[in-house]
Amino acid sequence: xxxxxxxxxxxxxxxxxxxxxxxxxxxxxxxxxxxxxxxxxxxxxxxxxxxxxxxxxxxxxxxxxxxxxxxxxxxxxxxxxxxxxxxxxxxxxxxxxxxxxxxxxxxxxxxxxxxxxxxxxxxxxxxxxxxxxxxxxxxxxxxxxxxxxxxxxxxxxxxxxxxxxxxxxxxxxxxxxxxxxxxxxxxxxxxxxxxxxxxxxxxxxxxxxxxxxxxxxxxxxxxxxxxxxxxxxxxxxxxxxxxxxxxxxxxxxxxxxxxxxxxxxxxxxxxxxxxxxxxxxxxxxxxxxxxxxxxxxxxxxxxxxxxxxxxxxxxxxxxxxxxxxxxxxxxxxxxxxxxxxxxxxxxxxxxxxxxxxxxxxxxxxxxxxxxxxxxxxxxxxxxxxxxxxxxxxxxxxxxxxxxxxxxxxxxxxxxxxxxxxxx
Amino acid sequence: xxxxxxxxxxxxxxxxxxxxxxxxxxxxxxxxxxxxxxxxxxxxxxxxxxxxxxxxxxxxxxxxxxxxxx
Numbered sequence: 001x002x003x004x005x006x007x008x009x010x011x012x013x014x015x016x017x018x019x020x021x022x023x024x025x026x027x028x029x030x031x032x033x034x035x036x037x038x039x040x041x042x043x044x045x046x047x048x049x050x051x052x053x054x055x056x057x058x059x060x061x062x063x064x065x066x067x068x069x070x071x072x073x074x075x076x077x078x079x080x081x082x083x084x085x086x087x088x089x090x091x092x093x094x095x096x097x098x099x100x101x102x103x104x105x106x107x108x109x110x111x112x113x114x115x116x117x118x119x120x121x122x123x124x125x126x127x128x129x130x131x132x133x134x135x136x137x138x139x140x141x142x143x144x145x146x147x148x149x150x151x152x153x154x155x156x157x158x159x160x161x162x163x164x165x166x167x168x169x170x171x172x173x174x175x176x177x178x179x180x181x182x183x184x185x186x187x188x189x190x191x192x193x194x195x196x197x198x199x200x201x202x203x204x205x206x207x208x209x210x211x212x213x214x215x216x217x218x219x220x221x222x223x224x225x226x227x228x229x230x231x232x233x234x235x236x237x238x239x240x241x242x243x244x245x246x247x248x249x250x251x252x253x254x255x256x257x258x259x260x261x262x263x264x265x266x267x268x269x270x271x272x273x274x275x276x277x278x279x280x281x282x283x284x285x286x287x288x289x290x291x292x293x294x295x296x297x298x299x300x301x302x303x304x305x306x307x308x309x310x311x312x313x314x315x316x317x318x319x320x321x322x323x324x325x326x327x328x329x330x331x332x333x334x335x336x337x338x339x340x341x342x343x344x345x346x347x348x349x350x351x352x353x354x355x356x357x358x359x360x361x362x363x364x365x366x367x368x369x370x371x372x373x374x375x376x377x378x379x380x381x382x383x384x385x386x387x388x389x390x391x392x393x394x395x396x397x398x399x400x401x402x403x404x405x406x407x408x409x410x411x412x413x414x415x416x417x418x419x420x421x422x423x
Numbered sequence: 424x425x426x427x428x429x430x431x432x433x434x435x436x437x438x439x440x441x442x443x444x445x446x447x448x449x450x451x452x453x454x455x456x457x458x459x460x461x462x463x464x465x466x467x468x469x470x471x472x473x474x475x476x477x478x479x480x481x482x483x484x485x486x487x488x489x490x491x492x493x
Contacts, residue, residue: 297490304479311430311472315465318437322461325444326454333451 018108025113029104034118037069038099044092048075050082052117057097071100073117081120088122089228089235090129091198097128136237136262145244149268154249155217156288158281162211162219162248163190164204171195171224171274175253178278184285189216195223200233205242212246218281219248221263222274225256234261243267253277375407393418427467437464 039054054069099121179186191207194200249268264270271277382390
């Protein structure tokens with residue numbers, strides 16, 4: 001049964017009905033009665049105004065019945081909020097848990113109950129950002145990605161430098177200035193990217209991948225100083241993963257002293273500024289050059305000089321030795337000849353003396369036997385007809401004429417008798 | 424530079440001549456020819472050394488430039 005109420009209850013036109021609802025809602029949730037609403041950003045879209053779909057934190061997107069709050073922030077209140085968030089390095093993005101302060105507004109043409117944001121709990125949001133950053137770091141750590149790029153091996157002479165930077169910026173100038181003003185010929189391969197804003201991370205990721213394939217010695221990610229917001233893209237998970245998984249060592253020089261991005265944490269080596277990073281790269285090459293070129297060159301000069309000096313000294317010494325050896329040899333020969341000669345003279349003298357003595361004694365001996373002396377003493381010599389000396393009776397016969405030699409002449413005599421004395 | 428081959432070979436020959444002098448087993452007949460040969464070797468080696476030294480002098484500033492990091 002249908003109860004007939006038409007006669008008692010008012011009948012509203014659609015517009016009137018919305019006005020009634022709006023009035024009721026405004027009384028409790030309107031501009032003058034704003035409320036804080038906390039939730040997780042499911043979707044965010046900005047075009048002058050900002051549109052955010054807010055859901056209960058932790059609810060599953062697959063749940064088709066989860067409540068969604070269509071929030072928006074008009075351009076006028078959004079501008080100062082955006083600046084404030086940017087200065088803290090926060091960009092509203094899906095997954096963030098945030099508290100909005102605002103009021104309900106009803107948009108009748110689309111039958112929508114919306115939520116108009118007038119303020120954002122920045123401190124809470126920062127806490128959430130910090131928490132999410134910490135979670136990201138823990139996630140990277142548990143996957144071994146904090147150390148992954150540190151395990152890549154940097155070649156000894158990183159002269160081919162891949163550069164991820166925004167050309168012409170201060171960071172770019174500071175970094176390239178160090179390399180170009182060094183004495184080394186760096187080959188810089190630049191892949192230009194944005195270095196701030198939401199569009200930066202995909203470009204940075206793509207640049208790192210391009211350079212990794214290009215075969216450079218090192219990839220340098222460079223960005224000068226800026227607000228936290230400017231540097232937020234270096235806390236981006238995609239950037240961190242690209243750096244961590246690069247097979248080429250990635251060096252970072254991001255921001256100024258004190259800034260430490262997630263990109264810095266996963267990098268092979270981090271420098272605190274682009275200038276310092278340039279110095280670091282130059283120092284690595286310089287150290288190699290010192291050790292492998294400069295020091296060996298100096299040593300080479302010393303050794304060369306030593307070899308030449310030694311050779312000179314050797315030749316001088318040989319020359320001296322030769323001269324002395326020859327001189328000594330000749331002197332020795334001379335001395336030998338002189339002494340030989342002296343020996344000969346002395347021996348000759350001895351020889352002559354002894355010969356003289358021998359002759360003298362011979363002479364005396366001979367004188368003793370001189371027949372003349374015997375003849376003078378009264379001896380005589382008898383010779384036969386042939387002139388042979390008669391020494392025996394057998395040499396003559398009776399009647400032989402013999403010649404008798406005396407000291408002052410001779411005479412002839414005849415053998416008249418022979419007497420042989422009896423034994 | 425006649426009959427003087429590489430440095431070490433020449434130096435060995437020279438050393439042998441000097442050693443034979445030191446040991447006194449060089450006859451006077453051989454003395455001159457050995458001295459002449461030794462002189463020839465020394466002069467050849469000195470000439471070679473001078474040439475090498477000149478070439479080194481030429482290269483030294485270039486290496487020094489690298490060593491001093493100009």
